Amino acid sequence: DTGVSQDPRHKITKRGQNVTFRCDPISEHNRLYWYRQTLGQGPEFLTYFQNEAQLEKSRLLSDRFSAERPKGSFSTLEIQRTEQGDSAMYLCASSLEGLGEKLFFGSGTQLSVL
Amino acid sequence: GNSVTQMEGPVTLSEEAFLTINCTYTATGYPSLFWYVQYPGEGLQLLLKATKADDKGSNKGFEATYRKETTSFHLEKGSVQVSDSAVYFCALSVNTDKLIFGTGTRLQVFP
Secondary structure, three states: OOOOEEEOOEEEEOOOOOEEEEEEOOOOOOEEEEEEEOOOOOOEEEEEEEOOEEEEEOOOOOOOEEEEOOOOOOEEEEEOOOOHHHOEEEEEEEEOOOOOOOOEEOOOEEEEEO | OOEEEEOOOOEEEEOOOOEEEOEEEEOOOOOEEEEEEEOOOOOOEEEEEEOOOOOEEEEOOEEEEOEOOOOEOOEEEOOOOHHHOEEEEEEEEOOOOOOEEOOOEEEEEEO
């Protein structure tokens, strides 16, 4: 069990650029979640997948955000035309269906938009 | 809507002191309740949970009791250690596996 891994750990970009983050869940976990966390706040739900199907998207997820999990394994989160307000820690978590509340979190990708 | 409210931190204690971190919730339906912990430099991890009223979750000396009448799930520990220094998040889930988190409470324990 290597845990949930996220790449990169840190990303600095200029406003208007596109960025993509990757998450590799625990191998046998069929659920994968994306959360966003800003300083002094708790994680905010963005979206989640069961296998390759995206089952729910938060209203926080604007049209500039897209997430995929094409083969039901790793997932990518892309932000197009980044804005300064997108600066945050992006967290990925995975779980087994039926034990969904026990999420295993990665260490996150810290995004800074200049 | 569904939400969680936690006491603001930081909470600063001396080693072996008693800890309480307050958490109250608002939910439609019957939520399950959780405490997650984030140690410095690590990802969040589940500390304990309770799935119905009057259940008590416990782990690593921490306890929390699901109180439906007061809509609360306060975290307690009788004697904290320096190694308990972390950020603690209260969370709930209603019908789905999506977790809704509070803002977190930072605990600092000094020797």
